[in-house]
Amino acid sequence: MTASTGYDRANQAIEDLGSDFPAPGRYRQVKVGRDFHLDEVALARDSEGLIHLLVRYPEDFKGEAPALGGPLECSRRPWPISQVEIVDVLDVILMERLLQPTFVSLIGEMLDRMERSGRSAMDEFSEVVESWRKTLARISKGPSREAIRGLFGELWIAQRIACANPAALERVWVGPRGGRHDFTGATSLEVKTLVGSGAPVVTINGLDQLDPVGEAGLHLATLRIVEHETGETADEIVAALIDEGVSRQFLEAALRDVGFQLGDINGPAFVVEEVLLHRIEDDFPGLRRSHLTESSLRGIESVSYRLQLDAGPGALPADQLDSVISDLIA
Template sequence: MREPSASVFDFLAKDVSAAGSFHSRKSGTTAAHGEVLFAVDAGGRPTLLVPAGTLVRAMADWHSKSLSLQTLQLAVDDGKRPFMILRCLDTKLNHQFGLLADDVLDAIESNPDKASSAVTATLDRWRNLFEAERGSLLGAAHLAGIMGELLVLQQLAESHGARALSAWQGPKGHRHDFVLRDCSLEVKATTNHNNLVVTIHGGRQLAQPDHGELYLRAFQLERTPVGTSVPGKIAQLIELGLSRLDLLTALEGAHYSDADASTYEEVKFSVLSEKSYLVDESFPRITPETLVPPGMVERLSNIAYSLDLGQLEETSLSLEAVVLADAGPS
């Protein structure tokens, strides 16, 4: 298995080259015109050097505040040769650039004869993510909530493969976190050691889905230095085959920016307990159906309430048995 690009760039950055040159290392990925190289420039900025057949600078050159793409002649052992040079210009995005480089290498390996097209096509897909505006840093409670959803996503991916990502609809604004063909899931997480109390937001978060039943999946998490961080869980999901770009794009919808991954690496969680509940007519909740007269929920704003799950009856929910909305039974 190929070493993650981000790890190689970190290693190379420990020994940057003299001004005007690159410190490079072979990637193990070969294009039609030679082997792709990992590199860092004199400023330690991560760079991917892709051998090109001809010098087509006008067609390829491009830059933004975060990335640049150039086609230049570089001196190599057998003389000067043209390379496409994809470089990260924002050090806060180095980790994210490593994931972009992984995607570029995968695309080149799939079609070595069209390496230049692989670079530009992959860059086009990732460009919006690199140019997205970053918000403020997330606190531990918000990260715990994301971790809970990623834990469910991991369980689904382990049973249903990379298609499981399509079920994660919460970051897209759906009222439920996961939407499946036969049910929907709302996910909650708390770092409270003493009880399983979660916060419900709005009058529709626990409303019945359009199809099937609604389940609440609750995690009791503990912050610990030997646990797993959100960036660590993202890496595990990528190992399961989830699209790097699609996963990071979904996380942007959850207000998580991979540009802050180095900070979030320090916030790690372990799972103390995991419980599931069927949200039916006997489940305590505020929804349009539970308020009278009908339609009253539309007149109430800023609804938020705490729900103690400790005394409620648990239910058995196997994520191996659920059916993804875009596929038949797995």
């Protein structure tokens, strides 16, 4: 039976994408455009399991791409629609998996409007997003699941630091106060979290995140986590930090600086399944301010990209994390 509404088609396309993740750098996609222009719209799943809406730019499109935010990220990019043809698309990524039903409803409304009006997918998407703007803004007010996972990773490392020296945590946990890295003392430590069983791919925010501070060394700790009732919640780790002697006032300020409230994070319980540890040196891949010229940086406001960790040298055994922490708080 053929799906009759835009919502049905979008929902069916996501089901057709499957639940397993493709290899890094690859996408699984399903085209959902109109019969006479199937390539106009597609849904895709990447190696991190994130859903992408791909809307093709018409050749005569004169408008601006809609400004999104909150749970949606978007950018213009080339996209191969066949083995021989590459076109420009607006790539809209759903960053918060719990909001998938909302995302599907938005896409479904766009598809229905396309069928009725005969206008391009880009025109209809721009108008649908405008009508959904209040809903998206309301959704974006609360911390996302991704943000809670990121906070959990920092807190998990903070707990290990506090077990060694509670007073040192207040000195070295500088990320919430705008520090270049999450933790900086005698050395620096950046923390990332992963979900799923795919290849380790992390998001690097900015051109400074992989640059050491001065002569200090830099390590990257990537935690692969999974939701499980036997794990710990972020709130439970915060309570444990207070029990270890970390100042409640410090924790309140640190959490507030990253958009959370002490005792009211309301996240699930996580278990850390795997720790990936890397020493970041000059041969580690990535975009860095120290490797770029002043002229090449002119006009750039922000940079965010995904990095496949398997491509990088400097991997260390996970059991060296405590040694790295000891150097950090020395």
